[in-house]
Amino acid sequence: MEELRLAARAYYNNSSSDLQNLAINFFRSMDANRDGWVSFQEFTRFLRHNGYNWVNPNMFSQLDTNNDGGLGFWEVLTFYYIIKTRAVWCRACGAQLHGLHFTCVACFDGGQNTFDLCARCYGGRQFRHHHRVFLDNYILLRSKRGISPGTNVNLNQWFRALELAVGVGNLLNVGSTLVGCSIM
Ligand SMILES: [Zn+2]
Ligand SMILES: [Zn+2]
Structure with missing residues (x-):
């Protein structure tokens, strides 16, 4: 508050x-x-x-x-x-979203109703939706410039790095993806 x-x-x-x-x-x-x-x-x-x-x-x-x-x-x-x-609600649990939350990028860019989720429901995969890419509201704003926070890589690269981090669970791999060099 x-x-x-x-x-x-x-x-x-x-x-x-x-x-x-x-x-x-x-x-x-x-x-x-x-x-x-x-x-x-x-x-x-x-x-x-x-x-x-x-x-x-x-x-x-x-x-x-x-x-x-x-x-x-x-x-x-x-x-x-x-x-x-801030009249935004989580589509899964109905909580009102005042702060950090996740939004479907395709729905947001498509000009239709946005599809929003609280971090708990998105993190716990407690939702069904036909689009796949979600970003939090802070990253979404930064992505409008095609720049991810603190780096010079574009958003797609950065998102891929995040997916790798989640999938592989190895932060070293993310670092190498971002700077394009090998761990060796
Ligand atoms: Zn929720
Ligand atoms: Zn969507």
């Missing part, structure tokens, strides 16, 4: 005054009695009346990072950021 809070604050501080006003209005629409705090009752009423039934009300306690029983502006801003940008 801390990372999401920092991201929300960063976007807010770098956005136009129009967008900042939208965020302030969002807070006011939740704070029904205008006391500057959003209580659990105000939170759940807001979810019910605004079509956010998919949000688990337990998110309130996660958002309330200082455990004072109410949400202040920055905590509500974090919620705003999550519902506007």
Whole structure:
């Protein structure tokens, strides 16, 4: 949640005054009695009346990072950021995906609905899907430049190296694949 809070604050501080006003209005629409705090009752009423039934009300306690029983502006801003940008679920277990997760590259590039998985379901192969190549959301972003993190090899090479590492279980082999030299 801390990372999401920092991201929300960063976007807010770098956005136009129009967008900042939208965020302030969002807070006011939740704070029904205008006391500057959003209580659990105000939170759940807001979810019910605004079509956010998919949000688990337990998110309130996660958002309330200082455990004072109410949400202040920055905590509500974090919620705003999550519902506007992180409405992604694991297709296998249904968990909401706030942080690191895996995405089918073909579905992502095809412009259709994305097929996303939590690391646990992807790692445990707890899913069925007709495409094979998945990348985590961080690597996917880097792959848009065709460059893998920290190396000069292209993504296909790097992915092959990862597959080798998983298949062979020998990190030395990965190193030799990346730099194209033999272990001998
Ligand atoms: Zn899952
Ligand atoms: Zn797919």
